[in-house]
Amino acid sequence: MQVVKLGGSVITNKGAAGSRRGAGARFLPGVARRLLREVRDSREEVILVTGAGSFGHVLADRFGLKDGFREDRQWDGYCLVSRDVRRLNLMVLDEALRLGMRPVSIPPSVAVLQAEGRIHYIDEGSFRRYLANRLMPVTFGDVALDLGRRRFSICSGDALVAHLSRLFNAERAVFVSDVDGILVGERRSLARELSPPDLERIAPPGGAGGKDVTGGIRAKARLSLGLAASGTETVILNGRRRGRLADALRGGSPVGTWFRRPGR
Numbered sequence: 001m002q003v004v005k006l007g008g009s010v011i012t013n014k015g016a017a018g019s020r021r022g023a024g025a026r027f028l029p030g031v032a033r034r035l036l037r038e039v040r041d042s043r044e045e046v047i048l049v050t051g052a053g054s055f056g057h058v059l060a061d062r063f064g065l066k067d068g069f070r071e072d073r074q075w076d077g078y079c080l081v082s083r084d085v086r087r088l089n090l091m092v093l094d095e096a097l098r099l100g101m102r103p104v105s106i107p108p109s110v111a112v113l114q115a116e117g118r119i120h121y122i123d124e125g126s127f128r129r130y131l132a133n134r135l136m137p138v139t140f141g142d143v144a145l146d147l148g149r150r151r152f153s154i155c156s157g158d159a160l161v162a163h164l165s166r167l168f169n170a171e172r173a174v175f176v177s178d179v180d181g182i183l184v185g186e187r188r189s190l191a192r193e194l195s196p197p198d199l200e201r202i203a204p205p206g207g208a209g210g211k212d213v214t215g216g217i218r219a220k221a222r223l224s225l226g227l228a229a230s231g232t233e234t235v236i237l238n239g240r241r242r243g244r245l246a247d248a249l250r251g252g253s254p255v256g257t258w259f260r261r262p263g264r
């Protein structure tokens with residue numbers, strides 16, 4: 001079993017100027033379709049996670065949703081963001097259905113409960129039963145209810161990848177982004193493999209950028225190192241390059257930043 005996240009930077013115009021206001025958010029169906037085809041043709045068992053990109057981060061930032069409840073009008077933002085990321089997720093589903101896949105959407109705003117910003121509960125049974133019936137669960141970066149003082153928080157796609165990979169003992173987790181991987185050192189060279197001592201050498205990302213309320217590249221590296229340590233090989237790769245996702249799913253070593261399991 002493998003967990004694949006199609007990052008918001010690759011399936012939406014996350015970094016574009018037009019996306020600064022939530023209204024300018026655009027889905028990139030062509031890229032999504034090709035990546036989904038790579039998943040389909042690999043014939044691997046996959047849980048898919050979609051990022052929010054310009055459909056989530058802009059309004060989440062404007063309503064200050066990251067740190068939870070402060071004032072009542074934030075619930076308006078909560079509803080808008082939950083609608084927008086679900087819309088994006090359904091557009092991905094449309095493409096998958098056209099390709100003859102069997103995707104089923106599982107929205108974290110109903111299937112997840114958080115505690116102080118971290119996943120506390122996830123409706124694991126639904127994922128398990130859909131997989132047993134050979135359907136592909138598709139979940140996504142979303143807002144979710146929080147049992148702590150925050151009342152609500154952001155449930156990022158990255159956190160979902162980590163949580164689901166551990167629950168299902170995933171062989172591999174693939175983060176599909178719009179950059180080749182993580183750059184390190186003054187010369188900003190691509191790290192083909194990353195281990196804990198490299199964390200300090202990480203350079204700022206060279207990708208499209210755009211608003212991001214869920215932590216950036218260092219957080220992603222830390223989370224990936226944790227995943228590898230708990231037995232899930234993890235890679236961050238460029239989804240704008242044809243075939244890299246397919247290659248990773250088949251057990252190859254395409255260009256990307258790899259986080260290997262200890263002892264490999």
Ligand code: IPE
Nearest residue numbers: 008051052053056141157214
């Ligand atoms: C963020 O999800 C969810 C919201 C902002 C509501 P992600 O953090 O997984 O999205 P991307 O992939 O970085 O765009």
